[in-house]
Amino acid sequence: MLACGTHIHVQPGETLFHQGDRAERCFLVLGGRLRLSKLHEQGKEVILRYLGPGELVAALAACRGADYLGTAQAVEPTELMSWDRETIEELMLTHPPLVHSLLQPALDRMNDIQSRYLELCAEQVAGRLARALLRIMEHAGRKTEAGITIDFPLSREDLASYVGTTLYTVSRTLSAWEKKGWIVSGRERIVITNPHALMEFAEGY
Amino acid sequence: MLACGTHIHVQPGETLFHQGDRAERCFLVLGGRLRLSKLHEQGKEVILRYLGPGELVAALAACRGADYLGTAQAVEPTELMSWDRETIEELMLTHPPLVHSLLQPALDRMNDIQSRYLELCAEQVAGRLARALLRIMEHAGRKTEAGITIDFPLSREDLASYVGTTLYTVSRTLSAWEKKGWIVSGRERIVITNPHALMEFAEGY
DNA sequence: CGACGCATTGACAGGGCTCAATTTAAGTGG
DNA sequence: CCACTTAAATTGAGCCCTGTCAATGCGTCG
Numbered sequence: 001m002l003a004c005g006t007h008i009h010v011q012p013g014e015t016l017f018h019q020g021d022r023a024e025r026c027f028l029v030l031g032g033r034l035r036l037s038k039l040h041e042q043g044k045e046v047i048l049r050y051l052g053p054g055e056l057v058a059a060l061a062a063c064r065g066a067d068y069l070g071t072a073q074a075v076e077p078t079e080l081m082s083w084d085r086e087t088i089e090e091l092m093l094t095h096p097p098l099v100h101s102l103l104q105p106a107l108d109r110m111n112d113i114q115s116r117y118l119e120l121c122a123e124q125v126a127g128r129l130a131r132a133l134l135r136i137m138e139h140a141g142r143k144t145e146a147g148i149t150i151d152f153p154l155s156r157e158d159l160a161s162y163v164g165t166t167l168y169t170v171s172r173t174l175s176a177w178e179k180k181g182w183i184v185s186g187r188e189r190i191v192i193t194n195p196h197a198l199m200e201f202a203e204g205y
Numbered sequence: 206m207l208a209c210g211t212h213i214h215v216q217p218g219e220t221l222f223h224q225g226d227r228a229e230r231c232f233l234v235l236g237g238r239l240r241l242s243k244l245h246e247q248g249k250e251v252i253l254r255y256l257g258p259g260e261l262v263a264a265l266a267a268c269r270g271a272d273y274l275g276t277a278q279a280v281e282p283t284e285l286m287s288w289d290r291e292t293i294e295e296l297m298l299t300h301p302p303l304v305h306s307l308l309q310p311a312l313d314r315m316n317d318i319q320s321r322y323l324e325l326c327a328e329q330v331a332g333r334l335a336r337a338l339l340r341i342m343e344h345a346g347r348k349t350e351a352g353i354t355i356d357f358p359l360s361r362e363d364l365a366s367y368v369g370t371t372l373y374t375v376s377r378t379l380s381a382w383e384k385k386g387w388i389v390s391g392r393e394r395i396v397i398t399n400p401h402a403l404m405e406f407a408e409g410y
Numbered sequence: 411c412g413a414c415g416c417a418t419t420g421a422c423a424g425g426g427c428t429c430a431a432t433t434t435a436a437g438t439g440g
Numbered sequence: 441c442c443a444c445t446t447a448a449a450t451t452g453a454g455c456c457c458t459g460t461c462a463a464t465g466c467g468t469c470g
Contacts, residue, residue: 038319038320038322038323040323040324040326040327040328041408042327044326044327046322046323046326046327048319048322060308060311060312060315061312063305063308064305064308064309064312066312069312069315069316069319070319092301092304093301093302096297096298096301096304097298099297099304100268100269103265103268103269104269106265106311106315107265107266107269107271107274109315110265110274110311110314110315110318111274113315113318113319113322114243114253114274114275114318115243116322117243117251117253117318117321117322117325118243118245118251119245120322120325120326120369121245121249121251121325121366121369122245122247122249122251123245124457124458125457125458155415155416155417156416156417156418157416161326164322164325164326165458165459166458166459166460167416167417168417168418168419168458168459168460168461169457169458169459171416171417171418171419172418172419172458174417175417175418175419185417186417186467187415187416187417187466187467187468188416203246329425329426330425330426360447360448360449361448361449361450362448362449370426370427371426371427371428372448372449373426373427373428373429373449373450373451374425374426374427376448376449376450376451377426377450377451379449380449380450380451390449391435391449392434392435392436392447392448392449393448
């Protein structure tokens with residue numbers, strides 16, 4: 001069954017698919033990391049989510065033959081499995097329980113953006129940034145001696161696009177947290193040394 | 206098949222289900238209008254979307270037996286059809302093509318919030334408010350002699366919760382547009398007299 | 411080692427939130 | 441039908457967060 005799929009490799013910076021294109025295929029991330037973003041008419045870019053190993057991409061859109069809702073590009077060398085629309089549709093009809101494997105991630109992502117939409121409305125930058133770090137940490141954190149390292153390149157600008165602010169405000173905020181000893185950061189690299197403090201901060205906001 | 210469903214009536218202000226409760230049932234709006242909202246810890250409320258006749262509510266959550274992602278309450282006398290989890294699951298397994306009837310709305314809503322998330326990041330209040338009015342107009346507008354009337358009660362505060370601002374800024378902005386002759390508004394009622402101007406404004410923002 | 415891109419920091423301005431005081435309009439009961 | 445009540449809407453004043461612009465520092469890679 002899985003053999004019907006095609007192996008794909010994408011290099012950092014390369015685009016897997018573009019927002020607005022017809023979704024002919026869906027993907028499963030095997031290794032590496034993708035960045036799903038959406039572009040505004042006036043040029044500003046927003047990061048919808050990062051996708052790591054084990055996650056499905058564009059499954060719903062491909063099922064329906066709709067357009068991709070965002071643009072997916074690799075932030076690391078990424079390996080994927082891919083299926084075309086006909087194959088998925090056929091699989092879905094012949095294996096009804098498969099639907100649940102699609103529905104759960106869809107529900108999770110719905111929950112994710114709706115929560116972030118709420119935060120964007122209700123909280124100011126620092127609170128959103130704290131939650132963003134925690135969220136990304138849960139998703140892509142690796143335990144190291146110094147703390148929990150986010151193990152893919154993540155710039156100030158990326159974070160800004162993720163929480164809806166500017167790279168300047170992100171920089172200022174991270175500097176403040178670094179002085180407090182909550183994080184250690186370098187060029188496109190962030191280590192969270194005190195997750196508990198960050199959580200308390202995000203809650204109490 | 207449809208006979209398995211239960212008829213439900215909800216009065217304005219009444220709550221159909223609460224965010225966080227286990228989703229045991231899903232619903233189809235037959236008449237009236239629901240307001241789906243999400244509450245922030247610090248008390249602020251955000252309106253995720255309005256639901257009118259023909260729209261499914263909580264279908265995905267009920268399929269998965271997950272928790273409701275938001276709170277649904279009526280803004281008008283509302284009539285619904287409702288099914289419980291077991292029934293949907295059974296229907297889905299026995300009628301595989303039914304899945305598509307669930308996937309399409311899910312995709313539409315995903316697209317809707319992601320777009321609004323983008324707007325919230327990229328545009329300022331006036332632009333978002335213009336788009337919100339147009340979106341609600343598409344969804345619930347009724348042609349009248351004066352223009353296109355939004356035919357359910359919609360206060361300044363509702364609009365504020367919808368676009369992520371305060372009722373004061375909404376009031377000021379609507380006043381300005383009323384002076385320009387783009388809209389006519391009263392207590393919880395809005396008529397769009399010049400949709401074209403609003404669209405141009407939203408685009409050019 | 412030089413150059414490019416990312417990050418930092420300061421100064422400044424403005425959009426929009428907050429708070430407070432009225433005004434307007436709908437609904438209610440005598 | 442008209443006071444009376446209550447909730448929504450309007451408007452003004454002040455201020456703060458954060459976006460914008462500009463200059464500089466620094467780490468990485470060719």
